[in-house]
Amino acid sequence: MKNNMLFIVIFLLSSNVGFTHKNDFAKLESQFSSKEIIPIYNFDSLEHLLYTNANKTFIVNFWAMWCGPCIKELPLFQEYEKNNPNAEVLLVSLDFVEDIETKLKPFLKLKGITSKVVLLDDPDANVWINKIDSNWSGAIPFTIIFNNKSRSYHEGAFKDYIDLENKINNTINK
Amino acid sequence: MKKNNLVVAIIILVASLSLPVNAIAQEKKGPPPNGERKGPPPGKHSPEQTETLKDMKGYTIGDTATDFKLRNVDSAFFSLSDIKDAKGYIIVFTCNECPFAKMYEDRLIALHNEYAPKGYSVIAINTNVTGGNEKESFEAMQKRAAEKKLPYVYLEDKGQKIFPQYGALRTPHVFLLDKDLVVQYIGTIDDNAKSAQDVKVKYVESAIQALESGEKPDPNFTKAIGCPVKIN
Numbered sequence: 108m109k110n111n112m113l114f115i116v117i118f119l120l121s122s123n124v125g126f127t128h129k130n131d132f133a134k135l136e137s138q139f140s141s142k143e144i145i146p147i148y149n150f151d152s153l154e155h156l157l158y159t160n161a162n163k164t165f166i167v168n169f170w171a172m173w174c175g176p177c178i179k180e181l182p183l184f185q186e187y188e189k190n191n192p193n194a195e196v197l198l199v200s201l202d203f204v205e206d207i208e209t210k211l212k213p214f215l216k217l218k219g220i221t222s223k224v225v226l227l228d229d230p231d232a233n234v235w236i237n238k239i240d241s242n243w244s245g246a247i248p249f250t251i252i253f254n255n256k257s258r259s260y261h262e263g264a265f266k267d268y269i270d271l272e273n274k275i276n277n278t279i280n281k
Numbered sequence: 282m283k284k285n286n287l288v289v290a291i292i293i294l295v296a297s298l299s300l301p302v303n304a305i306a307q308e309k310k311g312p313p314p315n316g317e318r319k320g321p322p323p324g325k326h327s328p329e330q331t332e333t334l335k336d337m338k339g340y341t342i343g344d345t346a347t348d349f350k351l352r353n354v355d356s357a358f359f360s361l362s363d364i365k366d367a368k369g370y371i372i373v374f375t376c377n378e379c380p381f382a383k384m385y386e387d388r389l390i391a392l393h394n395e396y397a398p399k400g401y402s403v404i405a406i407n408t409n410v411t412g413g414n415e416k417e418s419f420e421a422m423q424k425r426a427a428e429k430k431l432p433y434v435y436l437e438d439k440g441q442k443i444f445p446q447y448g449a450l451r452t453p454h455v456f457l458l459d460k461d462l463v464v465q466y467i468g469t470i471d472d473n474a475k476s477a478q479d480v481k482v483k484y485v486e487s488a489i490q491a492l493e494s495g496e497k498p499d500p501n502f503t504k505a506i507g508c509p510v511k512i513n
Contacts, residue, residue: 173379173508232474232505245450246510
């Protein structure tokens with residue numbers, strides 16, 4: 108009798124806990140939608156995103172909120188992605204980790220940036236700048252255009268949409 | 282028997298309570314599972330590069346740099362030749378507002394305080410100064426110098442004539458000259474812009490110490506992320 112009581116109590120307690128977990132997960136799942144979370148990478152974990160085996164156009168842009176020319180050209184990538192649904196844009200932010208919630212996410216929302224955004228947090232830039240492109244000085248914005256066959260690097264902002272489109276076409280159609 | 286059951290039940294209960302679900306925190310991703318570093322795809326590819334380091338003009342190690350006459354925040358004009366008994370010059374192209382430049386302000390102050398008495402002064406030059414942008418104006422430079430009590434000169438590259446000659450591409454960008462104005466080191470100040478306490482390598486300081494020992498700095502060229510210098 109005592110045993111049964113004990114079992115019932117414990118069963119009820121553990122099922123309560125299980126129930127709470129389910130609720131938490133449901134809440135978290137909605138926050139996990141790709142537009143909400145900004146993953147943080149160091150260079151080693153980011154690097155695989157800079158190459159592809161697919162015959163698909165990728166545009167990876169290094170930028171930061173504190174870089175005026177970077178912000179100015181962000182809409183160009185958005186526009187390209189909209190006009191070319193098979194192309195993929197990745198915006199690699201060099202902003203500070205502590206600013207993600209308070210500054211970066213509100214900024215992206217305000218500017219209507221819906222492209223995929225990740226954050227690169229790796230202090231020894233002298234090492235990974237050269238791993239990306241030995242001709243890159245480290246100044247941003249910096250863009251890589253690539254598919255499985257071709258690749259091009261662009262330091263500095265694109266002049267306008269036509270400029271971006273031309274550079275992409277020149278790379279992909281080589 | 283009863284005690285065993287109780288113990289098992291409590292263990293199950295405790296175990297279910299301690300399942301961590303802390304996914305609200307930003308996930309930090311480690312290296313990819315297969316551990317391989319994916320390099321460039323095999324076969325031919327010749328990346329196009331536009332306006333990159335290769336095409337930029339400016340000094341390389343061993344070049345003799347130009348002196349200049351630029352207005353300092355105290356309104357007097359300043360040249361490198363004004364420094365008496367200089368053994369070298371730590372020229373830093375920088376600006377008021379770039380977060381990376383701001384992060385290094387204290388470290389530059391410390392560098393100047395330690396090495397100016399030894400003959401190596403910091404000379405800061407604002408590359409983005411214009412009449413238009415309030416935050417980078419000469420008045421804003423004066424304000425920043427007063428706020429931080431800068432012990433080093435903070436010069437206005439009016440007309441943007443000097444930094445293109447040196448080849449400064451981002452802020453901050455250091456050019457260490459020896460006493461004959463020969464460029465001996467180009468690059469960043471240390472290996473961790475965001476956290477002074479996590480710095481492992483102090484490039485500029487090491488370069489100065491090399492010069493002091495009659496050696497060549499190694500490395501003599503480093504890169505960093507920084508704000509682009511704006512051509513007005």
